[in-house]
Amino acid sequence: MSLLELDGVTLKFGGVTAVNNLSMSVNEGEVFALVGPNGAGKSTVFNMISRFYRPVRGSIRFDGEDLLNHRAHEIANLGIARTFQNIELFERATVLQNLLVGRHRHRRSTLPEQLFFAGRIRAEEREHRHAVEEVIDFLDLQVYRDKMIAGLPYGVRKVVELARALATKPRLLLLDEPASGLSVEETQDMRWWIDDIRRQMGITVLMVEHDMGLVSKVCDRVLALADGAKLAEGTPAEVQSHPAVIEAYLGTSAVSKTANAQGERV
Ligand SMILES: Nc1ncnc2c1ncn2[C@@H]1O[C@H](COP(=O)(O)OP(=O)(O)OP(=O)(O)O)[C@@H](O)[C@H]1O
Structure with a gap:
């Protein structure tokens, strides 16, 4: 069953067509990747799903709901969480505090309730703590839980950002370049986290x-973009060997990555 559906989506920045008549569908329970050379339109697609941008044409539906009827701050409430290419965490707060912020969408109490019904609020607070501790255990972050973000290595921050997104208990997780800046070992760990997120938590990943x-290694299906348009779609192996994809990558730094990936595929 399709969880996320883009139909004929187009977005322009002045004279630049960043995304051109793109249709794609992500099924519930799968891991789906958008790939393509720099400037292909990948981040713009994410920013439209997150409702930072509004397409000039086309529709975006999540679980049948028209996302274009919602504003950016409502997206988490619908069950969509995301990480960012440039990690966005509160530097002067601990890992635990950052994750509790991620629970914001689940807060049911109003301000008067918080002032006058302390018992109920304490129960709600315990529930948030429990949800956050579960994610901390799941991603092996126990040793970092009370540490300030500012002092943490880049690879750990990346996992904390993932944890913050998971703490919202999303149905769809948008990961913006989860491996960028990570070492080979950290990338390997990220692969297992993504596998577990799908298998154990049942979360769909784009x-x-x-x-x-x-x-x-991790994706069921891949869609390759170039100049905002779909070049190819299929399994990772099908997309990597597609002539249009190989041509689009020629002359870009991604050529070597593609070649390496083909070499190391098992
Ligand atoms: N805010 C913006 N204003 C003007 N042009 C933009 C803006 N954001 C993106 N673009 C342009 O839209 C096109 C698609 O950019 P986008 O960032 O979506 O590509 P990308 O595939 O994510 O690239 P990268 O892999 O480098 O992150 C590019 O030509 C880019 O210059």
Whole structure:
């Protein structure tokens, strides 16, 4: 069953058509990747699903609901969470505090209730803590839970950002370049996290990623974009060997990554 559906979506920035008549569908329970050279339109697709941008044409539906009827701050409430290419965490707060912020959408109490019904609020607070501790355990973040973000290595911050998105208990997780800046070992860990997120948590994943090695190991389906338009769609192996995809990558830094990925595919 399709969870996310884009139909004929187009977005222009002045004279630049960043996304051109794109249709795609992500099924519930799958891991789906958007790939393509720099400037292909991948981030713009994410930013339209997150409702930072509004397409000039086309529709975006999530679980049958028209996302274009919603504003950016309502997207998390619908069950969509995302990470960012440039990690966005509160630097002067602990891992635990950052994750509790992620629980914001589940808060049911109003301000007067918080002032006058302390018992009920304490129960709600315990529920948030429990949900957050579950994610901390799931991603092996126990040793970092009370540490400030500012002092953490880049690879750990990346996992904390993933944890913050998971703490919202989404149905759809958007991962913007989950492997960028990670070492080979950290990328390997990220692969297992993504596998577990899908298998154990039952969360559907849509990711943008340049590392074709990771994409080929973790994704069910891949859509390749170039100049805002769909070039090819299929399994990782089908997309990587598609002539139009190989041509689009020629002359870009991604060529070597594609070649490496093909070499290391098992
Ligand atoms: N805010 C913006 N204003 C003007 N042009 C933009 C804006 N955002 C993106 N673009 C243009 O839209 C096109 C698609 O950009 P986008 O960032 O979506 O590509 P991308 O595939 O995510 O690239 P990368 O892999 O480098 O992140 C590019 O030509 C880019 O210059």
